[in-house]
Amino acid sequence: MRTATAKQERIGARVPHEVYETLCRAAELTGATVNQFLVQSALKEAQAVIEREEVIRLSPRDWNWLLDLLENPPKPNARLQAATERYQKAQRDDAGTAFNWEP
DSSP states (O other): OOOOOOOOOOOOOOOOHHHHHHHHHHHHHHTOOHHHHHHHHHHHHHHHHHHHHHOOOOOHHHHHHHHHHHHSOOOOOHHHHHHHHHHHHHHHHTTTSTTOOOO
């Protein structure tokens, strides 16, 4: 019976000796190898960056304000109504083109 092995990639970096010594010391203090320490640290930072860029955090006050707007949207102003009319006209004008096909 064959066991599947996950594909692994290699990451290499050249760093000044002082940086390497610092990484070695930190890895030793955590009980990890330098490689394990680097991967764990880089992964933790990568996840933080992704979360910071993809997650929107709202205070309770702002959350309630947003929910209220979703449940009770304001009436469209003149600019929004004009934009809606332009969009609907463009949709009607494009209805006969070859590129406007629906599955």
